[in-house]
Amino acid sequence: MKITIRKATENEYRAIIHLLASNALPTADIYEKNITLFVGLIDEKIIATIGIETYGEVALLRSLCVKDELKNQKLGEKMLSYLLSFCTHEKIETLYLLTTTAERYFVRHSFEKITREETPLAIQQTREFQDICPASAVVMACNIT
Incomplete structure (x- = not known):
């Protein structure tokens, strides 16, 4: 199963919002200018998404999400690896995230x-x-450099 990962087009945001909402992940602010979304595609269908909200040398990971029927196939890891490479290319030093469910x-x-x-x-x-995110969300950080 080959996954293609690339920057999302604005035409794909509706499908991304549906995928995020079906996994109880936030969608309220994904149109903001400093948020970049990426999609994972299999046979040209969106099966995963991940985003980044960038502030100079730091950034916030936004909603890594894989379709339910394709979970546990390492697709999330491929999406995360792609995002970390993007961070290196963009000279982002530290990537942060908030989570209520995925700390482990x-x-x-x-x-x-x-x-x-x-x-x-x-x-x-x-x-x-x-x-x-609720105040109870766990904050996590990953040094990129």
Whole structure:
């Protein structure tokens, strides 16, 4: 099963929103200008998505998501690997994320739990950090460089 990963087009945002919503992931702010979404495609159909919200040398990972029927096939790992390569190319030094359900998954992929206070101000000021994710969400960080 070959997956193709690329930057999402605006025409694909509706399908991305549906995929995110079906997995109870946030969609409220994905049209904001500093958010870039990527899609994973099999046979030209969107089966996965991942995004990044960029603030200079730091960024916030946005909603890694794979269609339910294709989970546990390492597609999420391929999406995450693609995003980490993108971060290297864009000279992003640290990637942050908020999660209420996937802490163990991201620990296996070099992310470490940090406190909300340790999070850079640029990330603390995002809608996801302030409004969208609950205060109980775990904050994690991965050094890229």
